[in-house]
Amino acid sequence: MAVTAQEALRITSVLEQELDRRQASITLWNDIYKGSQNLGFASERFKAAFGGLFKGFSDNWSEVVCDAPAERLCPVGFRFGTGDEKDPPAADKDAQRIWQSSNMDAWARVAHTECSVKSRSFVLVWAEDPDADQVEPEITVEDATQCIVAYEPGSRRKRKAALKRFDGDDGFEYSTLYLRDELWKWRRTRSPSGLHLPSSLSLSRWEPRGDRPDQQRIDNPLKRVPMVELRNRPRLTDDPTPEHKQVIPLQIGTTKLIADLLTASEAGAFPARWGTGIDLPKDPLTGQEIDDPELWRLAVNKMLRASNKDAKFGNFEAADLSNFVAGVNLLTEHISALSRTPPTYFMGKIQNVSADALTAAEAGLASKCGIKTTFLGEDWEEVMRLAFLVRGDEKRGLNPLAETIWRDVEYRTEAQHIDAILKKKALGVPWRQLMEDAGYTPTQIDRMERMLEADAERAATALAFKPPGGEDFTGVPDGAVDAGAGDEVLVP
Structure with missing residues (x-):
């Protein structure tokens, strides 16, 4: 309305x-x-x-x-x-x-x-x-x-x-x-x-x-x-x-x-280091100890040295x-x-x-x-x-x-998936349903169905084809007449 x-x-x-x-x-x-x-x-x-x-x-x-x-x-x-x-x-x-x-x-x-x-x-x-x-x-x-x-x-x-x-x-x-x-x-x-x-x-x-x-x-x-x-x-x-x-x-x-x-x-996370009994250098003019941070910046090419024999070094746990x-x-x-x-x-x-x-x-x-x-x-x-x-x-x-x-x-793994599909086939599940269960889209299934029909037509054509001088798919030689079961086959 x-x-x-x-x-x-x-x-x-x-x-x-x-x-x-x-x-x-x-x-x-x-x-x-x-x-x-x-x-x-x-x-x-x-x-x-x-x-x-x-x-x-x-x-x-x-x-x-x-x-x-x-x-x-x-x-x-x-x-x-x-x-x-x-x-x-x-x-x-x-x-x-x-x-x-x-x-x-x-x-x-x-x-x-x-x-x-x-x-x-x-x-x-x-x-x-x-x-x-x-x-x-x-x-x-x-x-x-x-x-x-x-x-x-x-x-x-x-x-x-x-x-x-x-x-x-x-x-x-x-x-x-x-x-x-x-x-x-x-x-x-x-x-x-x-x-x-x-x-x-x-x-x-x-x-x-x-x-x-x-x-x-x-x-x-x-x-x-x-x-x-x-x-x-x-x-x-x-x-x-x-x-x-x-x-x-x-x-x-x-x-x-x-x-x-x-x-x-x-x-x-990095262990902090400590030191005791270390004599720090003194300023010659004032006599005050110099606490220079650069003295304590450790590196691969540096080592700690103390003039005091009672000096001790260690580190805290990380x-x-x-x-x-x-x-x-x-x-x-x-x-x-x-x-x-x-x-x-x-x-x-x-x-x-x-x-x-x-x-x-x-x-x-x-x-x-x-x-x-x-x-x-x-x-x-x-x-x-x-x-x-x-x-x-x-x-x-x-x-x-x-x-x-x-x-x-x-x-699922491909092996598990295909194994399940084959078991469903043994139970009589139709082909198209099997293809859906296999994960193919309807477009892919239609395409595969046409391909199967084309393969079947080619196979039938190949069976019906008779090369010159050869035998056809019936098994009757060239020029022979199949008179039926029990009848004599005449070859001219």
């Missing part, structure tokens, strides 16, 4: 306020991921002594925690079934073409990483030229600091509205409100400082983006909000959370301990840094356990670890990624439905029996 410009502005304002509320958390999570956080546990004495010496230092494990699941989530195709087909549906070639034309092989990985870091990412489906003869959908990944999706009351699936807000390079800030039946486009003057201000503090108000009415309101032929929200670790009533939220305090503590270790190595190492190891073990990231991701080297132990260590991450494919698969299926609606294909655009095809989230 169409709304008035005043109602559209009201919806824009409500969504913008919620988007402003999220900015601080998203910025913090992103800074932690990039390793640009402060030393949160540093004391005032530490700050007074070292100032900004360790300002840019970070022993960043949050990036590992976020990237570990994101790098295993790889959609490779889509299926659309009818529920009553005799043959199982194959990967949809039109969906693959749409996916490839929007470069989603690469950008889907970005969407998963952004979702893992910022708790949300967004995917917009629209047509670059909706008036073209052949409308092609364009799928773009959007940032959580710029977009928000609102749902119907009591629903986490039915999208009611969406907003995208972004800065232009012409001194204006732009926004687009997406509703089921229409789109509203706005702009306003940016703050003089160039910084984004919350909507409640902005001195300017949204106004129509262009001079013509058709530049402000656009009909939405999809009859659906064309923006889909990808949520990390979705909950029923709570907001989604980033992958590294629960380990942020441990991450800051690890950075602090590493900084302390470096400080201790500078101050006390600071023991193993306590810091133990603390860092403890925190990284907790980060690994809480995030279900395999301990091998935190080790610089691996020794005496069996293949079964490595598989067991990755079981938690593989299970977590499997759960993520369930939720994210539903979101990508909705994205592909919207893409077909853009093309005017309602059969697939409204099909609830869509399925996302994922690459295997579990890492």
